[in-house]
Amino acid sequence: MTDADQPRHHVGRRRLVQGAAGGLAAGAAIGLGAGWGAGSASAAGAPDDHDTVDLSTQHPFYDEARPAGIKTPQQRYAVYMTFDLAQGALRSDLQVLLARWTAAIAQLMKGAPIGQVDSVRPGAIGQDTGEAAGLDAASLTVTVGLGPGLFDERFGLSSKKPALLADLPALPSDNLVAASSGGDLSLQACADDPQVAYHAVRNLARMVRGTATTRWAVLGFGRASAGKGQETPRNLLGFKDGTRNLRSDADYDEFVWVDDASEQAWLRGGTYQVVRKISMNIEVWDADPINDQQSIFGRTKNVGAPLTGHGEFDTPNFHSRNATGKTVIPADSHVALAAHENNGGVKIMRRGYNYTEGINGFGQLDAGLLFIAYMSTPQHFVTLQSKLGASDRLNEYISHIGSGLFAVPPAPKSGHYIGEQLFA
Amino acid sequence: MAGVATLALAACGTNGGGTGSSGTGAGGTGSANAAPVSNGAAQVHITLANSPSGDSCTIDHPQAKAGPVTFTVVNTSATAITELELQSNQRIIGEKENLAPGLGAVKFTTTLGGGSYQIYCPGATKEMQNFTVTGKAATSTGGSASALLASGTAGYATFVDTQLSAMKTATGQLRTAVDSGNVAQAKAKYAAARPYYEKIESDVDGFVLPGHSATDNAGNLDYLIDMRASNLDPKVGWHGFHAVERDLWQSGKITANTKKLAAELDSNVGKLVTLAKTLKYKPEDLANGAAGLLEEVQSNKIKGEEEYYSHLDLMDFNGNLEGAQQAFAYLKPGLTVLDPALTAQISAEFSKVSGQLNTFRSSKDLGGFVPWTPAQRTKSAANLSQTVQGLQDPLSRIAEKVATQG
Numbered sequence: 001m002t003d004a005d006q007p008r009h010h011v012g013r014r015r016l017v018q019g020a021a022g023g024l025a026a027g028a029a030i031g032l033g034a035g036w037g038a039g040s041a042s043a044a045g046a047p048d049d050h051d052t053v054d055l056s057t058q059h060p061f062y063d064e065a066r067p068a069g070i071k072t073p074q075q076r077y078a079v080y081m082t083f084d085l086a087q088g089a090l091r092s093d094l095q096v097l098l099a100r101w102t103a104a105i106a107q108l109m110k111g112a113p114i115g116q117v118d119s120v121r122p123g124a125i126g127q128d129t130g131e132a133a134g135l136d137a138a139s140l141t142v143t144v145g146l147g148p149g150l151f152d153e154r155f156g157l158s159s160k161k162p163a164l165l166a167d168l169p170a171l172p173s174d175n176l177v178a179a180s181s182g183g184d185l186s187l188q189a190c191a192d193d194p195q196v197a198y199h200a201v202r203n204l205a206r207m208v209r210g211t212a213t214t215r216w217a218v219l220g221f222g223r224a225s226a227g228k229g230q231e232t233p234r235n236l237l238g239f240k241d242g243t244r245n246l247r248s249d250a251d252y253d254e255f256v257w258v259d260d261a262s263e264q265a266w267l268r269g270g271t272y273q274v275v276r277k278i279s280m281n282i283e284v285w286d287a288d289p290i291n292d293q294q295s296i297f298g299r300t301k302n303v304g305a306p307l308t309g310h311g312e313f314d315t316p317n318f319h320s321r322n323a324t325g326k327t328v329i330p331a332d333s334h335v336a337l338a339a340h341e342n343n344g345g346v347k348i349m350r351r352g353y354n355y356t357e358g359i360n361g362f363g364q365l366d367a368g369l370l371f372i373a374y375m376s377t378p379q380h381f382v383t384l385q386s387k388l389g390a391s392d393r394l395n396e397y398i399s400h401i402g403s404g405l406f407a408v409p410p411a412p413k414s415g416h417y418i419g420e421q422l423f424a
Numbered sequence: 425m426a427g428v429a430t431l432a433l434a435a436c437g438t439n440g441g442g443t444g445s446s447g448t449g450a451g452g453t454g455s456a457n458a459a460p461v462s463n464g465a466a467q468v469h470i471t472l473a474n475s476p477s478g479d480s481c482t483i484d485h486p487q488a489k490a491g492p493v494t495f496t497v498v499n500t501s502a503t504a505i506t507e508l509e510l511q512s513n514q515r516i517i518g519e520k521e522n523l524a525p526g527l528g529a530v531k532f533t534t535t536l537g538g539g540s541y542q543i544y545c546p547g548a549t550k551e552m553q554n555f556t557v558t559g560k561a562a563t564s565t566g567g568s569a570s571a572l573l574a575s576g577t578a579g580y581a582t583f584v585d586t587q588l589s590a591m592k593t594a595t596g597q598l599r600t601a602v603d604s605g606n607v608a609q610a611k612a613k614y615a616a617a618r619p620y621y622e623k624i625e626s627d628v629d630g631f632v633l634p635g636h637s638a639t640d641n642a643g644n645l646d647y648l649i650d651m652r653a654s655n656l657d658p659k660v661g662w663h664g665f666h667a668v669e670r671d672l673w674q675s676g677k678i679t680a681n682t683k684k685l686a687a688e689l690d691s692n693v694g695k696l697v698t699l700a701k702t703l704k705y706k707p708e709d710l711a712n713g714a715a716g717l718l719e720e721v722q723s724n725k726i727k728g729e730e731e732y733y734s735h736l737d738l739m740d741f742n743g744n745l746e747g748a749q750q751a752f753a754y755l756k757p758g759l760t761v762l763d764p765a766l767t768a769q770i771s772a773e774f775s776k777v778s779g780q781l782n783t784f785r786s787s788k789d790l791g792g793f794v795p796w797t798p799a800q801r802t803k804s805a806a807n808l809s810q811t812v813q814g815l816q817d818p819l820s821r822i823a824e825k826v827a828t829q830g
Contacts (some may be wrong), residue, residue, distance in 0.1 A: 115504030
């Protein structure tokens, strides 16, 4: 019964933020609510309990069946950062890094600082940087990923390398840049308050300076996928994404958690994390007629229904044909290419976020999707993306510019640390 | 590093710390608080833990009989405490680092004479606790940290004077080259004169001419010698190195104004030579100065703002680094007594930074380093900056250590 689905509330003030469908910030939702009537709250009925943000929520960390931040109801904001181990770092440095991160994450997820903020002695340097002082835990979860590079000769861990942990193969339509790809370690911090997530990553990065250097980072907002009981949010293309995301325990067991006796023992109960930074040609997309956008996605924009149905959760019919003999849902639409029905039953767990980095060198909006997915074998992503990258009509409007693959160890037991078994 | 190796070994075996640190029934003969003896040594257990009110450092027995004492330290959940020291009169007798939660218990044994000792847990809500040893007193061992630090500051003052006197010679040569109208030669002399200032520029607080207030740039030798175009005070105008740099690199022409600037620079450096001889330094000035030089690297050199026209920033970076290394070297004998682990860590980080900087050395380029062009910065700045940050963090902890030595 220690499922990460069950949030724990601490007593004390409860700060509630009523969420609007689509993950709008609370203030904007209240101000703009009336104008969004048809497609959002009124169409979907009363907002689900899970779409009400309670900033006092704390999620458990130690002794859980599964690592935090994967099946945990998806928070509104994320900070994702990867790191490289510094030149000359030793096996014991990595061990200390993971142990210190583990204890600090446990404390941060309780909404606590990781040491003194105030000056305790003249000239003292703060142990916690302090920008989350006064803020609640805000459902913070921090998920640690181990990259393929950790298992090279540097740390004597090559015999512990998971069978499937290697950089993803080159995939069609890849346009990767080194400055947003790879890394020896990854941190995914998710919270309902962006400052809480940022504070966590900033302090975790700070405590390992000299041992690990930062490599790339993305700040995510407006969750771009939904879990059980959550309203389906919208991506920056204005479409509901993640309607068919994993929700049942059976799906998680089959497609997410590593449970294979042939896999490394230390990874059992954990999972693989695939991260992709996908930039969107926002301006070009915005000039595309809605009916074309809908045929690119295979869903209606407003309701999110498959083109063969009326409601968002109607099962798409990929065989239904129109009068001209073509399938109603185009075979090269995003939904058709990604559907498990058309991919030998393969499913992945998506946990993405929208991101923006301001304006690019051409004066265009620099934004897109931080795609994060969890799966028991990275091959499932490779299968889907090989297909999508080759023929998805959406490719005209998006570009995969960043990529990473990490192994996420199981949740630590109290008094132990993430990845401890690696050093046994 | 030896401490880490021990810790890694211990992590394989002992975990859970089952050896009776219950705290209540100490049960030994004599003093109820004295640590029980087993394996020929008094056994003291120290537990680091997190609680709602902060991290605690709990010692099960605050007393022991003179003789060998084994300290067993385990961190169950404290995030703010990562090291522990046993001190006597501010001398470190024993210590353990990298005490992260989840790692196994670590031990150190040391033979203690009668007297009072302190257990220091930096980051704990109660950082310093007394530990009393009863029985025969040990003879005191020498080497007071404060005496060592005081002699370090005197040495550092001499270092500053030496640098400035060499700089006076170099700015004199720059002036001569500018007066001759030879741009290439003037550029070479500019590059030769710069590093001296970069090594000692952390001491600029003292560079205010007598009779001027600290906010009056007309009497501030740092402003008059080293001000960049980005931070000019319109009342005082542009003087010093970087005004000369602009003429030599941007227009590539030596004008009457260039000659005036070079002469004025030389004369102001002369004033600085005299002024610097009157300056006195405290240990924390050296520590803060070393950290300040690295801040200079991060805020101006890495971004290429310092040598905007000549792109000699890596040469300046090296000057800052050498200056910081010197200040650290003068503190080192005293600091080693206070905190050998931190001292070793900083030394190692200094080597990393200079090792990385060395990869940019180029004997054919002016100043001995490749030009820090925008393209070069895009490629290398992030890595270099992070290595510097790795040094800056431990370095920033020195000032507090040395300042409290009186």
